[in-house]
Amino acid sequence: MASSPDDLKARLHGLLSEFQAKIERAHTEQELRKVFADYGGSQGAIRVAQKDALKEAPNAEKKAIGQLSNAVVAEVERALEGRLAALHEAERRRDLERTVDVSLPGRVRRLGHLHPTTLVRREIEQIFAQLGFTVAEGPQIETDFHNFEALAMPKDHPARDMQDTFYIEGEPELVLRTHTSPVQIRTMLSGPPPIRIIAPGPVYRKDDDPTHSPMFNQVEGLCVDEGITFADLKGVLLHFAKRFFGEEWGVRLRPSFFPFTEPSAEIDFTCAFCAGSGCRTCKGSGWIEIGGAGMVDPEVFAHVGYDPERYTGFAFGWGLDRMAMLRYHIDDIKLFFDGDVRFARQFK
Ligand SMILES: [Zn+2]
Structure with missing residues (x-):
């Protein structure tokens, strides 16, 4: 079990890598938010690790443990925002490509004729x-x-x-x-x-x-x-x-x-x-x-x-x-x- 800021640092580093690997594989907003909750949420793995570390740590280290955990949660949040933005941008591009291909020649609009x-x-x-x-x-x-x-x-x-x-x-x-x-x-x-x-x-x-x-x-x-x-x-x-x-x-x-x-x-x-x-x-x-x-x-x-x-x-x-x-x-x-x-x- 993590018992020092260094141990915690190593554990959090591992969680962060896992998190980053998982959100790379998530392709919908729903999947992304689920992965985020598993790691960066209030019941997520990072907070659990923080709690474990706090239990055993002397008072002098508690502040550092809190700051370390918060910093990793903030990083996870940034990564989530980044992936979400990329996802939305990809969707927008797909929509645009479906409707407008500016490189295509224009279509000639045929006028109707009266019988x-x-x-x-x-x-x-x-x-x-x-x-x-x-x-x-x-x-x-x-x-x-x-x-x-x-x-x-x-x-x-x-x-x-x-x-x-x-x-x-x-x-x-x-x-x-x-x-x-x-x-x-x-x-x-x-x-x-x-x-x-x-x-x-x-x-x-x-x-x-x-x-x-x-x-x-x-x-x-x-x-x-x-x-x-x-x-x-x-x-x-x-x-x-x-x-x-x-x-x-x-x-x-x-x-x-x-x-x-x-x-x-x-x-x-x-x-x-x-x-x-x-x-x-x-x-x-x-x-x-x-x-x-x-x-x-x-x-x-x-x-x-x-x-x-x-x-x-x-x-x-x-x-x-x-x-x-x-x-x-x-x-x-x-x-x-x-x-x-x-x-x-x-x-x-
Ligand atoms: Zn005639």
Whole structure:
């Protein structure tokens, strides 16, 4: 047993070496603090050695024993602080290396692009906004009433076959809207004329081939007021064609049939591929069919409570994706819905 300051000094020196070896092997703060408690703590080996030495030492040596022990505890504390600091610094460096390597070349941040359908939709909205048309929206799951009945297509009407419909299972009165026309009905039901809206959005039909997709986007326009005529319809369409495609663009209206307009017309625009000179796409005619239009059928006005003697109106509609296909000369509608960024990236 230690019985003199020299013996104690030797014992403490041994403890200090042990301590230093152990904290070198400790790699977490928890391990370090445990090692420290074993040696430098109030119950630690250094204090135990001090107590042992004091028991046997003459009074004259007690002070020296105390000072010696305190000095070794202080050294152990310094060693602990040093190791802790090194540990924290190593952690900080690891974090930095994980997140920032300043020697790496910078990453090029790719900007997203708007989908061609979105670009075309926004442009169409803008052109019609300048004519006083506002954008109206409605639900994509529609009631049979809004999608068919109010548009003069009762249950047995053959025109329903023109639009093969997705019904909601177990809900015979609910359909995925087959056109954006129910938005016209909802708008007219919400207030009296004058009305000038365009309604863009997705619609659904059981179609699936290179030129048809079961989901596609339409835009429709509706204008109702006193004294609206077929000439207003043609004027608005002509204005649009010139603004959207070019000053030399023309519009042709051919007689047709739609249940909710009377009279009805197919809308042809000057062919976007040959600018009217005739090509394979337009079969040499110089015209391309865009969509349908007509004067709102009085029966539709009856469904929404408008007086057909006082008000007249026109409606028109076409495929937004189809309009984008013409604008950008794209021949497969599937490209619009595949979600391939290489496709979207080409439109700025
Ligand atoms: Zn052509």
